[in-house]
Amino acid sequence: MNRSAIDLAAPARTSTDLSLVQWQRRMRQAIVSREKGQPLAARVHCRHALGIALELLEHPCAERIGDCMAALVVSHLNLADIHADRGDIEAALRRRCEAHGHLMRLAASGDAARQQAALQHSRHTHAALLEHVARHGAHPLVTRTLGAGVLALTGGHWTVH
Template structure:
């Protein structure tokens, strides 16, 4: 499973209680998955994703990268859990949600430059996770659509001419 992002140096937990809560819940869910099994961790992973979505929409000042990472880690943890249960379709859905969220953020001119840059950095990870999913489990129509959408959205010059 994916480990939570380590908070940036010099930031006190009291300043961003929600990010601290996300990290604590994620660590507890990881521990539960190790000790008790993935079924027991599902509620914790879902709670962490709920917090991560809120942080993704409204990150505390100076924490955009950590909040984007929290969303990606949460989606990937849930995807990993579903893969462990043999549910690769639901896993693909979580991986796609993460990538779609990042692409939307990159393209949202109303968001700050730091948020958009964080999304661009983390979109490499989500893109590779989608490719790895296809490599391990075969083609999936949702993954294909999301990869195509991401590539088209980020190709600002239009189609490449040869």
């Protein structure tokens, strides 16, 4: 997944569409600020975009659930990258783990559309965690996050063979 704003070519028609446009605008501001070497502004815009994404997931439009889930993932992973740019590897890791954990909780929910979208997008957060381990070595938080995800998906029944 390219960690840039989602392309929303269709005209805004629903409150979800309008919110996704707002999310996209904030994410673009974050990206521009980051490229200009303005990490604090980038973080502010990215956190605001994350807030919009979280609101979208509270009452998503069924046709746009995938876009809402992508907004959540992109916001979290861009925030992680902003922390990493500043040398705060622990904060970056916590943000990546939070993203993956959030998706696993959504995947364990009873709503089929949320489950499918969360699982589809969890490959990006899973990859981000594995990339972190490859760069910085194993970390107990990654192990707990991945284990909790397995438990959430299996209803608490996880056996290592």
